[in-house]
Amino acid sequence: MNAKGSVFKYGDNVDTDVIIPARYLNSSDPAELASHCMEDIDKDFIGKVHKGDIIVARKNFGCGSSREHAPIAIKAAGVSCVIAETFARIFYRNAINIGLPIVECAQASREIEAGDEVEVDFDSGIIYDRTKGTQYQGQPFPEFMQKIIAQGGLMNYINSQM
């Protein structure tokens, strides 16, 4: 499985309040949430994002609230993968549970720039920056999490175990 798209780049500590502000949490509809995704940090994001695009950020991506609406909004906006140096732990769990691919890689998160064309191979964990001609080895998931992702999320995984 691969992800391929152009990069939206952000800094440290992108919190769930800017990914999807609480004023929109009176809805749980993915399409509606997606229409406000990243609004408070990047007004242009939703107008510019295309299906398959990739978010690259620095450390502690998704910190703050446990709202699953955050990875849901990102996924519904069409983003195919989030790469960061580290993820906040609840966001990490939520992303796996809903089937939004995420990859931890410090060097990629530092060097990849906005607008770069990037490809991610989830099987090997390798990240290719096609614009720069560079490649990076991302942190692969433990086997247990790979099973959840392969099933398309935690609910399907649990159903498959029953």
Place this chain on the structure above:
Amino acid sequence: MGMTMTQKILAAAAGLDHVEAGQLIEAKLDLVLGNDITSPVAIKEMEKMKTKGVFDKDKIALVPDHFVPNKDIKSAEHCKCVREFARRNEITNYFEVGQMGIEHALLPEKGLTVPGDVIIGADSHTCTYGALGAFSTGVGSTDMAAGMATGKAWFKVPGAICFHLTGKPSEWVSGKDVILHIIGMIGVDGALYRSMEFVGEGVHNLSMDDRFTIANMAIEAGGKNGIFPVDDLTVAYLEEHATRPYKVYEADPDAVYEEEYDIDLSQLKPTVAFPHLPENTHTLDEVAEPIAIDQVVIGSCTNGRLDDLRIAAKVLKGRHVAEGIRMIVIPATQAIYLQAMEEGLLRTFIEAGGIVSTPTCGPCLGGYMGVLAEGERCVSTTNRNFVGRMGHVKSEIYLASPAVAAASAVAGCLTSPDRL
């Protein structure tokens, strides 16, 4: 190799003699929690499952507290979804308006969280119950759904940071100053994926409400959980509240910690987190220029308990908020509200020019009941000061203790009680 307090609780819940950091385990859950924002998503997820019912109707708590009393039609629909799910599944611990409170103040008060428990909640501040010697951590809605259906959750066993507390805090220093000091020291990802274990004789000088505040904000340092040992104060609290037997766990003497810090509580000063991160802390004595404010919020799962209201009232007694300052006080539960009324605290707030609200998370996350306009500043006893958290993206939040918030309301600018 010894285990930390958190590791011992997780090992027991997983039916294992020993666990170590990094190990993936499946643990039995003692309580699964959700609120009006996260539960509807979880309920939708549960509908995708082969098993429709819940694992144990007594071990699920549903607390509509974020946007209640319903702030708009969409919120009302969410609350209705939760209410109907609770009825359909005969959930014992569903708390309707009139019985509800802010979830992390309410559940300990109702005796639903006890030492040794493993608790997940679809709310990041679920880590609050570590104050009682439980392992509790925030998760998302899908984990909540799986927990409600199976009574189990997977965890990666965390390593730990140990905080050795000594000394006694001075008059205007409380749990909020302790945790803000720590977050300022280690950063908003300083405890990422790890436990924060608080130990030492200084713990005995922290009230239960102080400990709830400290454990509550472990997530603001990225922590998986925060946890306190069970002492005489905990036991006294449990005698008053606990509804079931509990088991006390202690860290092994040779427990391995990834980092250790010594904190002398007597040396701490009133501490404030400036916009827009909880790690952006300053002690008030180093703030030279006056910072004018527009609003003060005293409440939330962090600081809406009795100790918090008492100290705020002590500052406000016989004083009045500065002209143009909007002071919003929110007792966290109905029991706290009633007790504050009995003690005359609510009268003090109203006579000082503040308002008193029914329990709600409202302003903390910019939901309602105190949303900020462009350029406005708020001193708040809540837990996050991210961009746009309480309203406009160009508004500002200063996180502080109830004492500092009350003093700032009186002064009309950020200040501490000893400067009034």
